[in-house]
Amino acid sequence: MKYLNDEISKLSNKLGINLIGFCKLEYFKDLENILKEKEELGFKTSFEVGNMDDKTFKNSEYNSAIVIGIPYNKLNVSGRKEDEVYFSSVAIGVDYHITLKSKLSFISDYLNDLGYKSFIGVDNNIYNERYLAYKAGLGFLGKNGMLISEKYGSFFYIGIVLTDALFEYNNPLNKKCYECNKCVLSCPTGALSEESNMVNGNICLSYLTQKKNLTTDEEKFINECVYGCDICQNVCPHNESVSEVNAKFININDFLNMSEDEYKSKYKDNSSFWRGKKTIDRNIRLYIENKLKR
Numbered sequence: 001m002k003y004l005n006d007e008i009s010k011l012s013n014k015l016g017i018n019l020i021g022f023c024k025l026e027y028f029k030d031l032e033n034i035l036k037e038k039e040e041l042g043f044k045t046s047f048e049v050g051n052m053d054d055k056t057f058k059n060s061e062y063n064s065a066i067v068i069g070i071p072y073n074k075l076n077v078s079g080r081k082e083d084e085v086y087f088s089s090v091a092i093g094v095d096y097h098i099t100l101k102s103k104l105s106f107i108s109d110y111l112n113d114l115g116y117k118s119f120i121g122v123d124n125n126i127y128n129e130r131y132l133a134y135k136a137g138l139g140f141l142g143k144n145g146m147l148i149s150e151k152y153g154s155f156f157y158i159g160i161v162l163t164d165a166l167f168e169y170n171n172p173l174n175k176k177c178y179e180c181n182k183c184v185l186s187c188p189t190g191a192l193s194e195e196s197n198m199v200n201g202n203i204c205l206s207y208l209t210q211k212k213n214l215t216t217d218e219e220k221f222i223n224e225c226v227y228g229c230d231i232c233q234n235v236c237p238h239n240e241s242v243s244e245v246n247a248k249f250i251n252i253n254d255f256l257n258m259s260e261d262e263y264k265s266k267y268k269d270n271s272s273f274w275r276g277k278k279t280i281d282r283n284i285r286l287y288i289e290n291k292l293k294r
Contacts, residue, residue: 003168004114008066011110015103019069019149019156021136022167025057031131032056038198045201046211050126061117062162064169066107067129067136070100070159071152073245075230082291084249085284087272088206088228089155092245095271097122100159107161119162129158137170144183144192144232145199150175153239183232189221192232205229209283210275219286220293226250226283227272252284 005022012020032052038044053059075089090096100122108118121127130147133139138158139147146154150173177197184192189203201207206229208218233239258266263277272280 004111004165005167008107008110008167011107012068012103015106016070017068017103018071018152019138021067021133021138021170023065023067023132023136024167024169025060025062025065025162027058028056028131028135031128034131034198035128038201041198041200043198043200043202045204045207047207048201055126055128060162061164062119063164064162064167065132065136066161066163066167067133067138068100068104068159068161069133069138069149069152069156070096070103071149071156071243072096074155074234074239074242075247076244077247080224080247080249083252085224085226085252085255085287086247086249087270088225088230089233089245090157090228091271092248094269095273096157097124097271098269100157104159104161108163111161111163111165114165116163116165119160121160121162122157127160127162129160132160133158134172135170137173140173140175140177141197142177142183142236142238143179143181143194143197144187144236145197146233146236148177148236148238153242154233154236155239155242178237180237182235182237186231186235188223188231205231210279212279214282214286220290222283222286222290224287226280226287227275252288256281256284 009020072089077086101120104120108120111118121129133147134141139149142148142154148154149156181194184194189205191200191204205221208214208221209227267273
């Protein structure tokens with residue numbers, strides 16, 4: 001049997017894809033145990049949907065996952081003024097969902113032309129892409145639940161193509177994080193644990209900035225990063241050599257006074273856009289209130 005690893009890897013290289021791995025899809029009992037424990041502990045967020053059998057590929061129509069990684073930059077937030085806020089590193093530039101789906105569509109089309117089925121996934125689907133990336137050898141898990149690449153740290157986007165094609169498969173990396181616990185100690189909400197790399201998603205600050213309704217206790221954690229959070233990544237020693245880019249600061253008054261039409265025109269291609277202006281407005285106001293209370 002001729003496998004398509006070389007062809008897919010060459011195509012990915014032409015597309016500017018930095019990381020690629022191939023994972024055999026089978027019933028992942030270990031993933032099922034992880035997901036069940038997460039649910040029992042109350043760590044599962046409202047964003048996590050889907051049937052357990054589908055999530056763990058118990059009876060899947062697909063045989064393989066092609067997993068890609070595209071690096072992004074760490075934010076330099078020095079020089080921020082008091083009347084400015086910013087989005088986390090994941091929301092800099094054009095929405096990564098758009099960028100990755102565009103690249104993955106070429107791989108999907110190539111497979112389809114050969115008569116194979118394919119499914120493209122970038123973040124908003126039922127599958128645990130980070131787990132598949134781990135199984136495909138793209139990185140190892142940190143205490144903050146992030147996947148860490150030897151070259152790019154945890155600063156890379158993940159995308160998948162599921163297919164019924166067969167490949168030669170990669171193995172997970174035989175490496176662990178330093179377990180320095182810097183991410184655990186720096187997390188303002190206590191979402192991380194020294195005992196495991198299982199994150200309490202319901203109190204993760206990145207999730208809170210995207211959650212529609214916050215409790216009074218949750219509101220107090222909103223800071224100048226009004227969409228997402230980079231705290232656990234920024235303190236991670238595996239990210240010390242990650243390239244930096246200057247943050248694009250947002251003037252508070254300009255944003256709050258912006259009309260819906262202006263907002264749509266300016267942010268429609270940003271990954272924060274799906275959540276809408278009202279949620280960002282709320283986060284900005286909470287940041288102002290929290291700053292006054294300090």
